[in-house]
Each structure stands twice: as C-alpha cells, then as structure tokens.
Amino acid sequence: MRQIYITGRGGPEKLQIREAADPSSAAGELRIRVRAIGINFADILARQGLYPDAPKLPCVVGYEVAGVVDAVGADQDAHWIGREVFALTRFGGYADCVVVPAAQVFAKPAALSFEQAAAVPVNYLTAWQLLVVVGALRAGETVLIHNAGGGVGLAAIDVARHVGATIYGTASAGKHAFLRERGLHAAIDYRGKDWRPELMRLSGDRGVELIIDPLGGRHWKRSYRALRHTGRLGMFGISRVTESWLIGPLRLLDVVAGLPLFNPISLMNDNRAVFGVNLGHLWHEVDKIRAWMQDVLAGIDDGWVRPHVDRAFGFEQVGEAQAYIEARRNTGKVVLTVAS
Ligand SMILES: NC(=O)c1ccc[n+]([C@@H]2O[C@H](COP(=O)([O-])OP(=O)(O)OC[C@H]3O[C@@H](n4cnc5c(N)ncnc54)[C@H](OP(=O)(O)O)[C@@H]3O)[C@@H](O)[C@H]2O)c1
Known part of the structure; x- marks a missing residue:
C-alpha cells in the first residue's frame, strides 16, 4: 500500500x-x-x-x-x-x-x-453535535456559523436549514454568493474586519442564540459577547493559530494568551452557555457517533444532507x-x- x-x-x-x-x-x-x-x-x-x-x-x-x-x-x-x-x-x-x-x-x-x-463523516458529525446534540438549535432561532464556507461550515448550513433556523455566516467575500445559494440568509465578510456590527444590525441588536466558532483564542470572547440572552457558544477549533506572527509551536501561545475565562456567575446572570466539541476525543463513545450518523444518513435519503x-x-x-x-x-x- x-x-x-x-x-x-x-x-x-x-x-x-x-x-x-x-x-x-x-x-x-x-x-x-x-x-x-x-x-x-x-x-x-x-x-x-x-x-x-x-x-x-x-x-x-x-x-x-x-x-x-x-x-x-x-x-x-x-x-x-x-x-x-x-x-x-x-x-x-x-x-x-x-x-x-x-x-x-x-x-x-x-x-x-x-x-x-x-x-x-467529520463535517456532518461535527455539525450535528454542534448544532443539534449540544447546541440544541430550534426552529425560529438564529445561528451564526463562523467559517461558513469550510467543510464543517457547509454541513452546518445543511443542519441549520433542516432545523428551520435563521442562518448567518462569516466567510471570505468571494464565497458569499454560493453560500447564499446553499441557504445562508446573510453572509458577513470577516477578513480583516470586525463582523459584530453587521451581526448586531442583522439581529436588531439582540445577538443570536447559537454561535459555532472554530477560530479560537480572543475570537471566542467576541463571539460570546455577540450571543443573545439564552445563547450558546460552541467552540471547536483554533484556525487563527496559523495567522500568528510567532514561529513553530510558539504560535499556540497566541491562542492561549487570548483564551476567555468564563465566570459561572456571569454565565448565570447572562443566561448564556459555552461548550466545546472535539470529535477526535470521542473514540470511546462510538455508539453515540453511530446514532448521530443514522440521523445524517437519514438526511442523505431525505435530501437535506448535501x-x-x-x-x-x-x-x-x-x-x-x-x-x-x-x-x-x-x-x-x-x-x-x-x-x-
Ligand atoms: N473539534 C472538532 O471536532 C472539529 C472537527 C472538524 C473541524 N474542526 C475545526 O473546524 C475548523 C474548520 O475546519 P474545516 O475542515 O471545516 O475547514 P476547511 O474545510 O479546511 O476550511 C478551511 C477554511 O477555513 C477558513 N479559515 C479561517 N481561518 C483560516 C486560517 N487562519 N487559515 C486558513 N483558512 C482559514 C477559510 O475560509 P474563509 O476565509 O472563507 O472563512 C478556509 O477556506 C478548523 O479549525 C478545524 O480544526 C474541528
């Protein structure tokens, strides 16, 4: 081989x-x-x-x-x-x-x-876990999908459409037209720009119920602040690490230095939740993975998994x-x- x-x-x-x-x-x-x-x-x-x-x-x-x-x-x-x-x-x-x-x-x-x-497998199981299993997205709620044009991002659009949510997403501008065709209600350019003013305008200054964020570090703080009360932040990656000016594994320091510290009292008073997803740490829970995959396979049959x-x-x-x-x-x- x-x-x-x-x-x-x-x-x-x-x-x-x-x-x-x-x-x-x-x-x-x-x-x-x-x-x-x-x-x-x-x-x-x-x-x-x-x-x-x-x-x-x-x-x-x-x-x-x-x-x-x-x-x-x-x-x-x-x-x-x-x-x-x-x-x-x-x-x-x-x-x-x-x-x-x-x-x-x-x-x-x-x-x-x-x-x-x-x-x-990776894209749809991750999206399913983020949006449905832990994120508990419901019809009528609004989700912000960061990096909506990536593999997980497109899968998340499919899942959010299936749930019946309003879907906003961040992505490089050249991908916006395609993402709207796929079901995004509004696309936000986040390259070198703060995406929050646009999100706040779209949500009537309330924020959104669910944000899935694979960017990491200080970006998680910004996402947390953009949640509506009762909102949930799902963290699942550290893509920003590749943008650090530091060299080699030192680049991880940038992410670590920017990590948010979530205070339980603030979480209570804000009525918000934070959670993490890492499919690569679920090998001992393969029964759960198989059950989620049955839902994804049903989605392939029904045509909403694309x-x-x-x-x-x-x-x-x-x-x-x-x-x-x-x-x-x-x-x-x-x-x-x-x-x-
Ligand atoms: N925790 C888990 O279980 C799990 C599972 C799968 C993936 N992930 C994480 O989710 C993220 C997306 O994964 P994916 O496989 O969906 O991505 P992908 O398909 O490889 O997409 C890459 C896209 O990410 C965007 N991006 C954002 N920041 C970037 C950067 N600093 N350098 C390069 N591209 C960047 C770019 O699109 P735009 O510029 O248009 O946004 C790029 O086209 C990654 O952080 C990955 O590690 C986590």
Whole structure:
C-alpha cells in the first residue's frame, strides 16, 4: 500500500508518499481499499506542528476515507467484502489501504460518489453535535456559523436549514454568493474586519442564540459577547493559530494568551452557555457517533444532507490540495482520490 507521511514540521514539501506492506485485518476490523480521502484542517495543523492530538512525527494523519472492503477480521461477517463504505479513521487515513474497527465503518449510500462519501463523516458529525446534540438549535432561532464556507461550515448550513433556523455566516467575500445559494440568509465578510456590527444590525441588536466558532483564542470572547440572552457558544477549533506572527509551536501561545475565562456567575446572570466539541476525543463513545450518523444518513435519503466537494485532487497532489485550503480557496470539502 501507499501512505502519505508527514515527515517533519513545515510546508507541503514535508508530505511524502511511502510504500508499505498491506495491513491485515484483525478481529473486530475491516480492511478498506480506499477510493477517496477527506482532508481536514486538522491535517494541515498537524503538518505545521500545531495540532496537539497528532501522532509523533513521522506520521500518517487522516480522519476519514471512502472505498471498498476487501478483507475482514476472523470474527466479522464476510458479507462486508466488496461493499462500498465510508469510515472514520483514527489517523492513518492518508493511505490507499486502511484497516479500521468495524464500528467506525458505514455502508455508503448509493446516491453518493466515493468523493462525496469521504466528505461526510467529520463535517456532518461535527455539525450535528454542534448544532443539534449540544447546541440544541430550534426552529425560529438564529445561528451564526463562523467559517461558513469550510467543510464543517457547509454541513452546518445543511443542519441549520433542516432545523428551520435563521442562518448567518462569516466567510471570505468571494464565497458569499454560493453560500447564499446553499441557504445562508446573510453572509458577513470577516477578513480583516470586525463582523459584530453587521451581526448586531442583522439581529436588531439582540445577538443570536447559537454561535459555532472554530477560530479560537480572543475570537471566542467576541463571539460570546455577540450571543443573545439564552445563547450558546460552541467552540471547536483554533484556525487563527496559523495567522500568528510567532514561529513553530510558539504560535499556540497566541491562542492561549487570548483564551476567555468564563465566570459561572456571569454565565448565570447572562443566561448564556459555552461548550466545546472535539470529535477526535470521542473514540470511546462510538455508539453515540453511530446514532448521530443514522440521523445524517437519514438526511442523505431525505435530501437535506448535501455533501459538497469543492475539489478532488489526485493522491499524489496532496501538497497542492493542502496548499489550496491554506490559501483559503476552498468552498466546502477538498478530497484526495485514489485511482481504482
Ligand atoms: N473539534 C472538532 O471536532 C472539529 C472537527 C472538524 C473541524 N474542526 C475545526 O473546524 C475548523 C474548520 O475546519 P474545516 O475542515 O471545516 O475547514 P476547511 O474545510 O479546511 O476550511 C478551511 C477554511 O477555513 C477558513 N479559515 C479561517 N481561518 C483560516 C486560517 N487562519 N487559515 C486558513 N483558512 C482559514 C477559510 O475560509 P474563509 O476565509 O472563507 O472563512 C478556509 O477556506 C478548523 O479549525 C478545524 O480544526 C474541528
């Protein structure tokens, strides 16, 4: 098999394809011949040395794949062989062959291509957890989706539309027209600008009931202040870390220095809630993940889950694919494809 290694901290030149023997599937596992790989922002942070959860270097990252099962562990049902699936991988997904616990594998809906299926797990599970499971968004409420043009952002738009909420989002200006087509009621340009005056104007100075914020650091403070009373802030990323002028892992200091300190008394008196989401820390709760995925799969059947692949790059073009995201050019998901 071929795997894409991060060989050291740095730019896309640190990505290298290496050959290895095919893994075999042990008890409880399925082996998948990969056809498409979902790229996540965390993969880029890992390469930059800014993702504390990443394995020790050199390593193979990758949280999600789609492909065809070609081998099963001794205790697994042979009916899996030849089935088209998609799966969550706890790293190791940047490969043309992976072995995964069966509990992390789902039958691929026939309506989805491999590329679309690889765009589902991380983005839609994260959006579902943020908006529905913890964020408790209800019809008639208003949500602000930061980074609405990213993979999670587009998934969150789908979920918020399904719930029946009013949806505002921040994104680079060039993405606004597309985001409105996808269901955003108003798009706000947040590049080099404060987005709050526009949000306050849109919400009649009241703020909104839910904000999902993957930017981190001081940005979380600003988002908290933009909540309406009874509002909730869901924090789930630290994208801003890449903008720091500091070098290497020191860039994390900027995020840490800007962290809000939430005071329980203020939370009570403000009637607001704050929460965090990290799908990468839920491997021990796979039953919950599977239940949420059933809701997402039902959404695929019903048509409100619309995984949008912005661009598919070849396996060998992984550096270009990551650079495309770093340059903020993607609207929705970027995937790698493996020729069959
Ligand atoms: N906690 C979790 O479980 C979880 C799961 C998935 C993702 N996340 C986090 O959610 C965030 C979005 O992930 P994603 O996979 O949806 O993103 P993505 O699809 O890779 O989108 C990247 C987009 O983020 C925006 N962005 C904002 N700040 C940026 C920066 N400093 N550098 C580059 N791009 C920046 C850009 O769009 P605009 O300029 O148009 O806004 C860019 O196009 C990341 O922080 C990621 O780590 C967390």
